[in-house]
Amino acid sequence: MAGVQVSNLSRSFGAHKALDDVSIDFADGGFYALLGPSGSGKTTLLRQIAGFDFPDSGRIAIGGESVERVPVEKRRIGMVFQNYALFPNMSVADNVAFGLSVRGEAKATIASEVQRALDLVQLGQLGGRRPHQLSGGQRQRVALARAIVTKPRVLLLDEPLGALDKALRIDMQIELKRIQREIGITTIFVTHDQEEALTMSDRIGILRGGRLVQEGPPEDIYDRPKSEFAATFLGDANILRGETTGTGIRLADGTAIAAKAGASFAAGTKASCAVRPERIRIAADSGSPDHLNGNVLKGQVSKRIFAGNNSTYFVDRDGQTIKVIVQNTGMEKLAEGQEVVLRWSPESTVLIAGN
């Protein structure tokens, strides 16, 4: 087991910069999600760490040892592929045994290690089956058992849950997390699914256009995004744009929005405020001033989407639509077309650099 340090890593394919000066420290034993839209470079980064491809410049260290020129078969990593990549000509047990047997381990050692790995993924009884006789979730577990049985230094997962249906995906998320905790292996997980990244990982790195946009624990990124992209890619966010006042921003129509989270900028520069839809209160009348929720905007409900446990209101104001999510508490509903007042606290308002 070992941590992974990626420093100033760059890789271009022709004129396309797939990775542009990326540095991340993957802590020993941590569960790290690389999140980004397609083409963001997250898979390229994973393949560099695995050793399928070498960087143009920069350094990759596993457990302190430089490996950026070491080919994949010598890197001692475990990898789970999106399509599982199980060998169709072998039984489940032989698939799991593959890594040990190419290393020339003794037959008895292989058999007991394979059984342990299969038990760990709760497939102890299915060693004799062929991959095509298994369900998608079972194949996923075999792929995982095959990747960890060799006791790799790092476990790399390339969108491993992408091919599963939703219910199974949630089961596998819990299962994967349990196995990862049990063996304590450094795990790097590529996904484009923000929910998966939020629920599973200790830390998230958001990539865009080959660059690392933001990196940190899920709560940090969610509560204090540093860019409009990070705010809107991880979770949902309303972005209000204007000029900084020192304590917030002033919108084009002169309304002041106070922000107590995020960076601070010199007054007069362009900046944005990000507010999560679930942090906004919505009401039909202005009522008495609310000191906790000092930011106030007026608007008109243009649409309401009922989703069982919550409702999403789309409120139009000054050419912008603001999204508000309200828990279904059984209180009165607001009708489409109704004039409403939105309130939220400065603490829920993140000041970020303007685009």
Next chain:
Amino acid sequence: MAGQVATGSRSGLRSALPLLLPAYLWLTVAIFLPLSAMVFFSFMTELPLSGKAWFFTLENYATFFSQGLYLTLLLASLRLGLEVTLWCVVIGYPAAYVLAKVLKGRSREAIFLLVILPFWSNGLVRIFSWAMVLREGGILDTALNAVLPFKINIDLMYSYPAVIIGLVHSYVPYMVLTCYLTLQAIDDSLIEAGRSLGASRLQMLKRVIIPLSMPGLVAGAALIFVPVVGSFMEPRILGGRTGTFYGTVIEDQFVAVFNWPLGAALSFILLAVVLVILALASPVLKRAA
């Protein structure tokens, strides 16, 4: 439920009949009828030409067993088939691998075209062009002597190697094509998964790639072995006096000696032997695949 499925497939067959009929009519007229005639001939004493008397006999089949020459020639032809098939694997499989897994795009198309090229040229032209290459003072001899500092004599014409070279050249595209198809179907991520587990390229080849491409190897081997065992054109032209094989003897019976009954009997013995070999090999090959 089962009844429904059965009626469904029956009516399916009825509607498919007009589509199947032309092919089966053609096969009946073009293959089954002539072949039946040949079976008939193989039991006759004489061809019923110019009113000669003839009667049924097993003599033609007995000839094969009474004269050791035919068995010797059959064994030589089987060995020829085996050797040509092996060379086709040795030459064709690596080419198929490179085509399927290494080359991409334009260069793949170009190399592929070169592989299929022999199919587009006339067989006889191919063989005679090999004769020009292989004979003493031919293209190979002249070229080697132009490069090498010492004098060597290359005269492969009318020899066993010449027959092998000609046959391998004619049949290697089959191996390349069948292996290419199965190799291309192997997902690249399987190879990456193997490498991530620490397997060397040789280990990947032995444990994953060859087993998964076995159906292509088997199909290619069957496509090559069967016609080579009965081949007569390449042995006759490139082999000269050394090129007497089972196939050339059959051809002689038909075109030179006009002993069609014996030629037909020898052909059916060959067919039987080849079928037995394929039947014996199939369980072994199936297990490997």
